[in-house]
Amino acid sequence: MPVPAEYVRSLHAYELRILLALERLMRRYQWVPLEVLRPATGFSESELSYRLGRLMAMDMVRYEKVPYEGYALVFNGYDTLALHTLTRRGTIQALGTLIGVGKESEVCEAMGLGPVALKFHRVGQRSFQSARLKRGYMPEATHCPWIFASSISAKMEYDALKTLHPAVSVPLPIDLNRHVLVMSFIPGVDLVRATLEEPEAALDDILKNIREAYRLGIVHGDLSEFNVMVDEGQCWLIDWPQWVETSHPNAGDLLARDIENILQYFKRKYGIEYAFDEALARVVE
The missing domain is CATH 1.10.510.10 (Transferase(Phosphotransferase) domain 1)
Incomplete structure (x- = not known):
C-alpha cells in the first residue's frame, strides 16, 4: 500500500529536506552514514536525530548497522517525495483507494482535474535483475537501489504510453515523477x-x-x-x-x-x- 495521505500532509519541511538529502546521497551510498547526512542537511545532531526518528516511525527511512551504520530511503519515503511534487505541480489533489496490486506495482485512484490513476512502480531484486539481463534498460552499475530501478521502470512505461496513445488503446499518460506514473483512469x-x-x-x-x-x-x-x-x-x-x-x-x-x-x-x-x-x-x- 502506498504511503498514507496523512503522512504526506503532516510532513515537516525539515523532514522533507532529509528525504531529499537521502535520495541524493543514495546514488553514492547504499546506507548513508550519519556523518555524511548531517552536513548535507545542515541540522544539529539533536534535530536530525529527532526528525529521523519520526521518519523511521512512518517507515519512510530505515536504519541499518550492517555492513555499516547508515540510513536509507525506502518506498514510503520515495512515495512521499513523488506525491509532494505531483501535488505542488497541481497534477493531483487527493489520493484515493488502492485499486490494483501487481508483481511490480500498486495502482491507486486519485483526483486531479478529474479521476486519474497513480501507478507506483515497485521493482524488487528479482524483477530488477531479470529486466537488467533480458531487456537491457537497467544500468550496468552494481549499485542501483530499488527505488531508482523503480524510477527507471516508470519512465519506460511513460515513454511507451506517450508513443502508443492514441493509436493503441492504452491509458493516456498525464505526468511522471520518480517512480509514480499518473495516467487516465480506465474503468472496467x-x-x-x-x-x-x-x-x-x-x-x-x-x-x-x-x-x-x-x-x-x-x-x-x-x-x-x-x-x-x-x-x-x-x-x-x-x-x-x-x-x-x-x-x-x-x-x-x-x-x-x-x-x-x-x-x-x-x-x-x-x-x-x-x-x-x-x-x-x-x-x-
Missing part, C-alpha cells in the same frame, strides 16, 4: 475476471492493438489476460514497463509469447481456436 475489469458476451470481437480487438503497437516499433513483452482491461466491449492494454523496441534481439520471442498467451487464454476460457501462425502474420504484416 481485468480480462481474467471478465465474462465476455462477444469473445471473438475482444480477441480481434487485442490483436489489432498488438499490431498497431508493433507498427509503432513497440512490443509489450509481458502481455497476458492479467494486463488487458475490458470496459463495455473495448479492450485496453496496460502495464508497459517491460516493452522493447521491435529491433531488440529478443523482440521476436517476446512478441510470440505475448500472442501465444492471449490465444491460449481465449482457447481455454471460450474455446476459440485461432492459429498462432495466422495471428503472428496478422501482427507483423
Whole structure:
C-alpha cells in the first residue's frame, strides 16, 4: 500500500529536506552514514536525530548497522517525495483507494482535474535483475537501489504510453515523477475476471492493438489476460514497463509469447481456436 495521505500532509519541511538529502546521497551510498547526512542537511545532531526518528516511525527511512551504520530511503519515503511534487505541480489533489496490486506495482485512484490513476512502480531484486539481463534498460552499475530501478521502470512505461496513445488503446499518460506514473483512469475489469458476451470481437480487438503497437516499433513483452482491461466491449492494454523496441534481439520471442498467451487464454476460457501462425502474420504484416 502506498504511503498514507496523512503522512504526506503532516510532513515537516525539515523532514522533507532529509528525504531529499537521502535520495541524493543514495546514488553514492547504499546506507548513508550519519556523518555524511548531517552536513548535507545542515541540522544539529539533536534535530536530525529527532526528525529521523519520526521518519523511521512512518517507515519512510530505515536504519541499518550492517555492513555499516547508515540510513536509507525506502518506498514510503520515495512515495512521499513523488506525491509532494505531483501535488505542488497541481497534477493531483487527493489520493484515493488502492485499486490494483501487481508483481511490480500498486495502482491507486486519485483526483486531479478529474479521476486519474497513480501507478507506483515497485521493482524488487528479482524483477530488477531479470529486466537488467533480458531487456537491457537497467544500468550496468552494481549499485542501483530499488527505488531508482523503480524510477527507471516508470519512465519506460511513460515513454511507451506517450508513443502508443492514441493509436493503441492504452491509458493516456498525464505526468511522471520518480517512480509514480499518473495516467487516465480506465474503468472496467481485468480480462481474467471478465465474462465476455462477444469473445471473438475482444480477441480481434487485442490483436489489432498488438499490431498497431508493433507498427509503432513497440512490443509489450509481458502481455497476458492479467494486463488487458475490458470496459463495455473495448479492450485496453496496460502495464508497459517491460516493452522493447521491435529491433531488440529478443523482440521476436517476446512478441510470440505475448500472442501465444492471449490465444491460449481465449482457447481455454471460450474455446476459440485461432492459429498462432495466422495471428503472428496478422501482427507483423
